[in-house]
Amino acid sequence: MASKALRSCLLRRGAQTTSTSSSAAAASTTSSIQQQRGMAIPADPLARFRQLANATPVGEKPRVLITGSLGQLGRGLATMLRFMYGEDSVLMTDIRKVRADETDVCNYHFLDILNEGAIDEAVVNGRVTTLIHFSALLSAVGEQNVPLALKVNCQGVQNILEVAKRHSLKVFIPSTIGAFGPETPRVDTPDITVQRPKTIYGVSKVYAELLGEYYHHRFGVDFRSLRFPGIISATKPGGGTTDYAIKIFYDALKDGHHVCYLRPDTRLPMMYDTDCTASVLFFLAAQSSSLSMRTYNVTGFSFTPEEIAASIRKFMPDFRITYEICPMRQRIADSWPQSLDDSIARADWAWKNDYGLDQTTEIMIALIKREMAREKGESPKAVIA
Numbered sequence: 001m002a003s004k005a006l007r008s009c010l011l012r013r014g015a016q017t018t019s020t021s022s023s024a025a026a027a028s029t030t031s032s033i034q035q036q037r038g039m040a041i042p043a044d045p046l047a048r049f050r051q052l053a054n055a056t057p058v059g060e061k062p063r064v065l066i067t068g069s070l071g072q073l074g075r076g077l078a079t080m081l082r083f084m085y086g087e088d089s090v091l092m093t094d095i096r097k098v099r100a101d102e103t104d105v106c107n108y109h110f111l112d113i114l115n116e117g118a119i120d121e122a123v124v125n126g127r128v129t130t131l132i133h134f135s136a137l138l139s140a141v142g143e144q145n146v147p148l149a150l151k152v153n154c155q156g157v158q159n160i161l162e163v164a165k166r167h168s169l170k171v172f173i174p175s176t177i178g179a180f181g182p183e184t185p186r187v188d189t190p191d192i193t194v195q196r197p198k199t200i201y202g203v204s205k206v207y208a209e210l211l212g213e214y215y216h217h218r219f220g221v222d223f224r225s226l227r228f229p230g231i232i233s234a235t236k237p238g239g240g241t242t243d244y245a246i247k248i249f250y251d252a253l254k255d256g257h258h259v260c261y262l263r264p265d266t267r268l269p270m271m272y273d274t275d276c277t278a279s280v281l282f283f284l285a286a287q288s289s290s291l292s293m294r295t296y297n298v299t300g301f302s303f304t305p306e307e308i309a310a311s312i313r314k315f316m317p318d319f320r321i322t323y324e325i326c327p328m329r330q331r332i333a334d335s336w337p338q339s340l341d342d343s344i345a346r347a348d349w350a351w352k353n354d355y356g357l358d359q360t361t362e363i364m365i366a367l368i369k370r371e372m373a374r375e376k377g378e379s380p381k382a383v384i385a
């Protein structure tokens with residue numbers, strides 16, 4: 001059972017433990033695959049994580065080192081790992097100082113992934129069994145500093161794979177819809193297809209996929225990768241093209257108005273944070289023999305700025321959206337898939353998303369209200385009663 005502090009942290013990060021009546025279908029997509037995914041928020045969103053933890057034999061409980069753990073995705077994953085496998089199961093690492101308000105950060109160490117020896121040292125001293133490599137420069141910031149993106153995204157991956165090989169570690173390195181390009185079929189994009197990305201981020205992620213698969217075939221490294229869509233969470237995003245789908249909620253609650261940098265009809269695949277965490281943990285727990293591939297697509301639902309604004313209006317009828325297009329981000333978004341086919345992940349290791357667009361909207365609004373109440377010194381109510 002989670003401690004009181006851990007429970008409150010899971011609540012803040014979106015892993016609600018209370019039920020909600022929302023049952024809207026994820027209907028905001030052109031994809032026939034995704035139209036079938038009607039859903040309601042599970043009555044106990046932690047149940048699947050608890051079940052997975054209980055099914056893991058004591059001797060197989062992982063000790064996980066997360067690189068780039070202070071970014072958008074790392075903190076939520078670390079919190080869930082501690083909930084499942086215990087306080088000592090996670091080493092959080094990154095290169096910046098922890099802020100006073102980041103109270104969920106524990107067992108934290110400085111680790112620059114460009115220093116291979118330091119990764120070795122952290123792995124050996126921490127008796128690490130699994131590396132989750134989140135350090136990266138995302139699509140928009142990558143375009144602004146190509147040499148740094150090459151170093152962090154390519155040299156970093158090489159270092160991580162070498163360390164994984166040396167110490168026989170399981171290693172997870174996420175990929176992205178950014179690993180596809182304009183020549184890729186954009187609707188229900190399959191796992192195996194044309195990959196000619198036009199950003200340095202995408203190029204470096206194709207490199208990571210291929211190098212990881214090479215280390216698997218050549219050296220037996222247990223490399224695993226998922227191509228994530230844009231991830232929606234109540235945490236600060238790191239400078240990607242899909243960041244608007246987070247900022248829109250903060251703007252809605254602060255000003256009732258969001259200025260969007262993408263065109264109203266720009267459709268992109270997305271996924272809610274807790275589903276993203278679930279995809280990583282269930283994928284890592286899958287038997288190697290059940291994996292027909294080492295890099296899989298996973299997704300939640302797809303929408304346009306117009307459609308997410310309509311979803312927000314179901315909860316905040318006066319919400320307004322206007323548009324000031326950023327040519328660089330628009331060009332990137334126009335080169336990415338509109339929806340992903342993740343049916344092979346569903347078949348091989350029973351991947352399943354629990355959240356659709358309206359459930360995500362409802363949770364994001366509740367979480368940000370709670371955060372704002374805390375900032376004002378009020379004592380916030382439960383996230384969703």
Ligand SMILES: NC(=O)c1ccc[n+]([C@@H]2O[C@H](COP(=O)([O-])OP(=O)(O)OC[C@H]3O[C@@H](n4cnc5c(N)ncnc54)[C@H](O)[C@@H]3O)[C@@H](O)[C@H]2O)c1
Nearest residue numbers: 068070071072073112113134135136174176228230231238
């Ligand atoms: N967030 C998304 O929507 C999304 C979607 C698809 C894939 N991904 C992938 O998931 C991973 C995590 O994404 P995120 O959104 O948390 O990214 P983020 O930008 O929020 O965080 C990345 C972290 O890497 C750290 N970092 C940068 N240089 C480093 C270095 N030299 N050594 C160690 N750490 C360094 C940064 O300090 C930062 O905290 C990335 O690989 C990203 O490509 C994210």
Ligand SMILES: C[C@@H](O)[C@H](N)C(=O)O
Nearest residue numbers: 138139176240241242
């Ligand atoms: C899609 C993903 O890789 C990231 N959120 C980006 O926009 O760059």
